[in-house]
Amino acid sequence: xxxxxxLVAISALQHWLYCPRQCALIHVERAWEENKFTAQGRVMHxxxxxxxxxSRPGIRITRGLPVRSLGLGLSGQCDVVxxxxxxxxxxxxxxxxxxxxxxxxxxxxxxxxxxxxxxxxGAIEGGCLYYGERRRRTPVNFDxxxxxxxxxxxxxxxxxxxxxxxxxxxxxxxxxxACSLIxxxxxxxxxFRRGAAAWFQQRLRAAMATDVNADPGDS
Amino acid sequence: MKKHLNTLFVTMEGAYLRKDGAxxxxxxxxESKLRVPLHxxxxxxxxxxxxxxxxxxxAACAEAGVAISFHNPHGKFMAAxxxxxxxxxxxxxxxxxxxxHEPAAVxxxxxxxxxxxSNSRQVMMRAARDHGDKSATRAFALSxxxxxxxxxxGLLGRATSLDSLRGIEGDAAAAYFAAxxxxxxxxxxxxAITGRSRRPPLxxxxxxxxxxYSLLMHDCRSALESCGLDPQCGFLHRDRPGRPSLALDLMExxxxxxxxxxxxxxxxxxxxxxxDFRTEESGAVLLKDDSRKAVLVAWQERxxxxxxxxxLDETVTVGMLxxxxxxxxxxxxxxxxDAYPAFLSK
Ligand code: SF4
Numbered sequence: 001x002x003x004x005x006x007l008v009a010i011s012a013l014q015h016w017l018y019c020p021r022q023c024a025l026i027h028v029e030r031a032w033e034e035n036k037f038t039a040q041g042r043v044m045h046x047x048x049x050x051x052x053x054x055s056r057p058g059i060r061i062t063r064g065l066p067v068r069s070l071g072l073g074l075s076g077q078c079d080v081v082x083x084x085x086x087x088x089x090x091x092x093x094x095x096x097x098x099x100x101x102x103x104x105x106x107x108x109x110x111x112x113x114x115x116x117x118x119x120x121x122g123a124i125e126g127g128c129l130y131y132g133e134r135r136r137r138t139p140v141n142f143d144x145x146x147x148x149x150x151x152x153x154x155x156x157x158x159x160x161x162x163x164x165x166x167x168x169x170x171x172x173x174x175x176x177x178a179c180s181l182i183x184x185x186x187x188x189x190x191x192f193r194r195g196a197a198a199w200f201q202q203r204l205r206a207a208m209a210t211d212v213n214a215d216p217g218d219s
Numbered sequence: 220m221k222k223h224l225n226t227l228f229v230t231m232e233g234a235y236l237r238k239d240g241a242x243x244x245x246x247x248x249x250e251s252k253l254r255v256p257l258h259x260x261x262x263x264x265x266x267x268x269x270x271x272x273x274x275x276x277x278a279a280c281a282e283a284g285v286a287i288s289f290h291n292p293h294g295k296f297m298a299a300x301x302x303x304x305x306x307x308x309x310x311x312x313x314x315x316x317x318x319x320h321e322p323a324a325v326x327x328x329x330x331x332x333x334x335x336x337s338n339s340r341q342v343m344m345r346a347a348r349d350h351g352d353k354s355a356t357r358a359f360a361l362s363x364x365x366x367x368x369x370x371x372x373g374l375l376g377r378a379t380s381l382d383s384l385r386g387i388e389g390d391a392a393a394a395y396f397a398a399x400x401x402x403x404x405x406x407x408x409x410x411a412i413t414g415r416s417r418r419p420p421l422x423x424x425x426x427x428x429x430x431x432y433s434l435l436m437h438d439c440r441s442a443l444e445s446c447g448l449d450p451q452c453g454f455l456h457r458d459r460p461g462r463p464s465l466a467l468d469l470m471e472x473x474x475x476x477x478x479x480x481x482x483x484x485x486x487x488x489x490x491x492x493x494x495d496f497r498t499e500e501s502g503a504v505l506l507k508d509d510s511r512k513a514v515l516v517a518w519q520e521r522x523x524x525x526x527x528x529x530x531l532d533e534t535v536t537v538g539m540l541x542x543x544x545x546x547x548x549x550x551x552x553x554x555x556x557d558a559y560p561a562f563l564s565k
Contacts, residue, residue, distance in 0.1 A: 029307040188533070
């Protein structure tokens with residue numbers, strides 16, 4: 001059991017699955033850059049959270065519901081939770097764009113469900129992801145595999161946050177070029193990771209070798 | 220990181236800065252003079268005794284990461300506003316640890332100084348090349364000073380204490396400023412420089428350099444703040460309450476490349492002449508109020524120049540350099556890089 005002071009944000013799981021380094025930059029180093037994508041996402045979330053709670057026949061809808069699980073050591077907020085009169089509880093998460101190759105969105109939704117299960121004391125079988133680009137819901141089934149992935153990811157993230165170490169960058173164009181932290185992360189510079197000392201000495205020697213007759217370089 | 224490194228310079232005495240929606244509005248005598256959206260700004264630097272800013276503007280700037288600094292009319296840094304300390308406490312702890320551990324501090328400071336000396340040397344060799352055939356004496360004096368610096372760079376690499384680094388740097392700075400008159404090609408006796416004088420500057424060159432260094436300082440301090448480092452805790456410069464020692468450390472590698480070159484250009488192209496300065500009874504020389512504008516324009520233009528960053532191997536603007544180097548320093552402190560790759564110009 002974890003205590004309330006040591007809960008990990010559910011959003012960190014999602015960041016971790018996208019890129020462990022991104023997770024550490026945001027949650028350990030507290031770096032945050034907003035780019036076009038995150039700004040769109042934020043606006044969408046604000047809308048999802050701002051809407052009034054409402055009731056439709058057979059469903060009560062709650063927005064921006066804070067949740068936590070002391071068992072998993074997680075806390076977060078659900079965009080939307082539907083409470084059906086037949087007893088089903090269905091979390092719904094709003095996402096910009098379209099379904100992705102990695103499972104970060106499903107893990108986030110499932111983590112919310114695990115929190116709700118602990119707080120409400122019942123089983124939640126599935127939820128929905130609503131993708132802005134598609135304008136329709138994708139159902140997600142909380143099977144064992146997904147639940148295990150949540151648990152494993154939560155413990156990896158916890159270890160990273162406890163030790164406070166940021167994993168080194170590996171530049172992957174598809175992932176990094178869409179990453180809001182690329183300017184802070186400088187993944188390409190890290191190819192010199194262990195060679196900055198050698199680079200500096202070599203470059204300094206080269207600078208010393210130039211003399212007044214050398215070719216004028218750029219500034 | 221912001222691509223536009225726009226600093227808003229406010230030089231009008233009596234100006235008042237307030238928040239207007241998501242913009243800063245400058246008012247004077249009850250009239251609105253200018254409105255600039257905050258998201259277009261990297262920093263706001265005020266030069267004057269009587270310039271004010273509203274609390275709501277300061278809060279908005281703190282949140283948006285826009286640094287506001289206050290300088291006296293001659294550019295001397297007086298104060299800057301900031302919000303709650305943000306960033307990573309673990310990074311700052313590591314910074315303090317290294318600052319307290321002499322060998323670690325020496326390793327970082329030695330690279331910063333080696334870069335400083337190397338960059339000063341490049342400025343001299345560039346000048347010797349550009350005008351070499353016009354005056355053999357000049358070229359000789361410059362290349363001699365350049366050789367002197369090259370030897371000091373070798374010594375830096377072998378130094379084991381901060382005091383010896385400071386000693387080497389002191390000698391090198393004296394030699395650099397002794398050769399500085401040879402960098403000025405428009406032989407105007409009124410623009411002579413005899414060594415570096417700061418408190419107060421005793422000639423126009425020193426007056427201009429002091430002003431430019433204060434601009435550079437604003438940029439370095441903001442750069443450090445924005446990547447979560449403590450600008451007050453330095454490696455080379457000792458801690459002293461109120462002194463932004465790490466910002467002074469970081470400035471070293473840019474002094475000649477950014478500030479000195481702007482000064483030389485302004486004098487050599489006669490964009491500034493002796494009439495742009497005035498001398499007080501004490502002998503202190505000051506840049507005239509109206510002339511500051513030309514300097515600020517030249518400074519902003521210099522920051523737009525593009526170069527290939529030597530370590531990152533990417534095209535960047537000169538104005539981004541303090542930000543990039545501050546980040547590389549943070550990377551080194553975190554253990555991502557095995558040394559601090561200080562900025563070495565070509
Ligand atoms: S730029 Fe790439 S390596 Fe760096 S945080 Fe983003 S995804 Fe990860």
